[in-house]
Amino acid sequence: xxxxxxxxxxxxxxxxxxxxxxxxxxxxxxxxxxxxxxxxxxxxxxxxxxxxxxxxxxxxxxxxxxxxxxxxxxxxxxxxxxxxxxxxxxxxxxxxxxxxxxxxxxxxxxxxxxxxxxxxxxxxxxxxxxxxxxxxxxxxxxxxxxxxxxxxxxxxxxxxxxxxxxxxxxxxxxxxxxxxxxxxxxxxxxxxxxxxxxxxxxxxxxxxxxxxxxxxxxxxxxxxxxxxxxxxxxxxxxxxxxxxxxxxxxxxxxxxxxxxxxxxxxxxxxxxxxxxxxxxxxxxxxxxxxxxxxxxxxxxxxxxxxxxxxxxxxxxxxxxxxxxxxxxxxxxxxxxxxxxxxxxxxxxxxxx
Ligand code: UDP
Numbered sequence: 001x002x003x004x005x006x007x008x009x010x011x012x013x014x015x016x017x018x019x020x021x022x023x024x025x026x027x028x029x030x031x032x033x034x035x036x037x038x039x040x041x042x043x044x045x046x047x048x049x050x051x052x053x054x055x056x057x058x059x060x061x062x063x064x065x066x067x068x069x070x071x072x073x074x075x076x077x078x079x080x081x082x083x084x085x086x087x088x089x090x091x092x093x094x095x096x097x098x099x100x101x102x103x104x105x106x107x108x109x110x111x112x113x114x115x116x117x118x119x120x121x122x123x124x125x126x127x128x129x130x131x132x133x134x135x136x137x138x139x140x141x142x143x144x145x146x147x148x149x150x151x152x153x154x155x156x157x158x159x160x161x162x163x164x165x166x167x168x169x170x171x172x173x174x175x176x177x178x179x180x181x182x183x184x185x186x187x188x189x190x191x192x193x194x195x196x197x198x199x200x201x202x203x204x205x206x207x208x209x210x211x212x213x214x215x216x217x218x219x220x221x222x223x224x225x226x227x228x229x230x231x232x233x234x235x236x237x238x239x240x241x242x243x244x245x246x247x248x249x250x251x252x253x254x255x256x257x258x259x260x261x262x263x264x265x266x267x268x269x270x271x272x273x274x275x276x277x278x279x280x281x282x283x284x285x286x287x288x289x290x291x292x293x294x295x296x297x298x299x300x301x302x303x304x305x306x307x308x309x310x311x312x313x314x315x316x317x318x319x320x321x322x323x324x325x326x327x328x329x330x331x332x333x334x335x336x337x338x339x340x341x342x343x344x345x346x347x348x349x350x351x352x
Pocket of ligand 1: 203234256
């Protein structure tokens with residue numbers, strides 16, 4: 001069977017690294033990879049192909065920037081062109097980015113079946129571009145690979161059980177990646193990482209594109225740096241631009257985005273994770289760290305229910321209070337919330 005995989009953003013490279021490997025190993029499946037170019041900086045794209053052994057993309061579309069509609073439209077037209085030429089038996093998409101939606105929609109309109117990895121996640125916040133992308137992608141997919149039971153239940157609430165589609169709880173491919181690459185962790189080069197640090201990431205549009213939320217978060221990070229512990233912040237390019245546009249003074253250890261192996265090194269050594277990322281919330285759990293999440297909702301509600309993650313939104317006081325309270329806490333929860341690390345293998349088996 002001929003598979004066409006569409007990826008384009010950092011978390012998709014990390015997820016695809018384990019799935020593409022499982023696809024190559026199982027036999028009977030030929031994979032063609034399309035990189036839309038949504039993330040294109042060396043440290044947001046190339047480094048992951050180099051570090052994680054992902055096959056080089058067969059097609060690099062170089063589409064990035066512009067508004068959501070313009071970017072998704074250009075991707076739709078270009079990926080359709082690739083699909084018409086390649087004639088795949090199935091298209092594989094990951095997560096919730098514009099690349100995901102463009103790939104799924106182009107395939108569906110050509111009557112090519114779509115498999116969605118990370119199906120069924122919901123934040124129930126339709127103002128998030130990711131929520132729109134994931135809901136629409138699920139609607140046109142016939143193989144829905146869910147990472148959690150909560151995701152299966154979301155689809156069931158939306159009436160998917162009565163549709164001619166297959167819903168499978170395979171576990172989360174990000175646990176596979178965390179387990180596989182944790183043996184290969186690597187210290188970030190040329191950076192003096194302070195002891196006892198808090199690892200922070202910040203890039204969600206709801207925080208970066210709202211000056212009041214962004215300011216409140218920056219003030220909280222500065223306060224934590226001066227009162228609790230040094231904050232190490234691998235800064236996403238979008239956030240760097242937004243902070244500079246708003247002229248906000250940021251007095252923490254800002255570093256460039258790091259590769260995944262360096263990220264694992266940081267996750268293993270930090271004393272707390274402070275993030276608005278989806279993936280990093282789970283990685284905190286995988287590496288035994290408490291997570292303070294700077295969002296109003298999360299798709300990973302099992303972490304909240306397990307008491308290892310707390311939602312604090314963008315409120316300065318809530319961020320500082322929660323981070324101070326949970327700083328240094330080890331998470332020793334042994335529950336297998338994410339399938340135990342065999343998700344990629346299960347996906348390859350179903351595809352086969
Ligand atoms: N990540 C990374 N380097 C960084 C920051 C994050 O490798 O400097 C990894 C992180 O460990 C996780 C993934 O990128 O595996 C998460 O991506 P991101 O936060 O951009 O997206 P989200 O998960 O929110 O969709």
